Amino acid sequence: MSLEQTFLAELLDAIKNDRLTLPTLPEVALRIREAVEDPDATSSAIADEIAKDAALAARIIKVANSPLLRGRVAVDNLQLAITRMGIAFVRNLATGLAMEQMFQATNDQVDAKLRETWEHSIEVASICQVLASHFTNLKPDQAMLAGLVHEIGTLPILTCAEDTPEILEHAGVLEKIIQRLHPKIGYSILKTWDFPAELVSVPLGYLDFTRKHDGPADYADLVTVANLQSYAGTNHPLANVPWEEVPAFEKLGMSPEVDVHEVDELAEDLNEARSALT
Template structure:
């Protein structure tokens, strides 16, 4: 069949729309496919880049997981890092732990949070370091990813406080790491200039792979299964747990969708009645008080 060619009045040829779409699709595939194939090869060979928590945070987690350790042992470790100490004190004074008095030192902060629950607090206040990069090509993206993760984590924590059986600390961590799978993909993309030059292609790859990769990373890090599930399933808008109790996937999914309010992201115009998580939560609307509490938790993490 002869290909149709159209001309403008000045004689310049106009490419038919279907031909242009096919050509653009071929170009997209030629850029995306090699990148995705390489990611899958890295996964099989266990060569995927894994971000790590700061050394002192890992040391604090070892102390927390040691049944013979005391609050005093934990205090000694945390006190060696002024930044970690300050963040944990702010965390203990946040809306997640309302107390009669403002805490000013690490010992009462640990007491208020609780020795075992400090684990999630350490994860929360240390996670910012995981989102740092020296790669200039993706630095702005990584900063946006951290800001989004903080918003989702804070929102999830506040929502979880109002659900029976859920822990706000776990919800906060689940929200902070829900997109953790994007980090190794962004780092790897730096070796693929065409991916960096075409952000819409990179967005498609991130959407396709980040949940599976995120769940795998958190499994390797030995995170709580609830947190792993939230990272792996939060984009599944057809998820329907039936009569099962509200869980952390629900709160992270709702928090993630709500985080896009007022933007041009597709989730901003999503019909929320079609997402089961919204009807499963007792309170899933961004009213003023919810926003105010969320902002206070965000401030602790930045």
């Protein structure tokens, strides 16, 4: 049995028998979620939780002051930031920003791959936020989170790869395994994290380019389009997918000829969204 077959078989067996160690949501994100879900929660109590992580607090204030939210008065404290953005927005933003710390490893190769995955997730999340605002009735903050978690299933695979250094010498093989398994693993992670059903379905749905369903566009449609747009003009295999054959574009009411990077208004909003997440 080849190294690829062995590594793949071990992963599949771990998934089948519930032995794959899934990542846990960062503690700060869990605390903020708990505070937000308290029916008696106040913006002051939520601000107190966020303030325990100074770096996260600073980034949330930065987003509150970003052109993305178009506030007229500068915000200089968390309570005002929460009031401007709304509790749901803050919860999703805090969850997304806190996740960045998960995309790190001690092995240089794994660390580089995790950072590449995170940067791609930021790009997709930014496009999702812009598309949600301009083309759908979906919540832009939830759309952003959908983009950030669409490849979350990559994490446990790379953790296993870190424990099997030989597989790291075969980048192409590892990439093939990631592409094959990350959607199913991502679904399991988001389910374990108790994410809303409309986000849990994203990892399994976004790569199905023939996917059709009743009703308006959902978050999987959004990530499908955003992911394809993120690869436009690159050498990535997904850059060759014919957009006019992907039903998700029609669901968004969006012409498959529109590239968000080339429409001035969309490109400007995209830069603002990207800046808010970095």
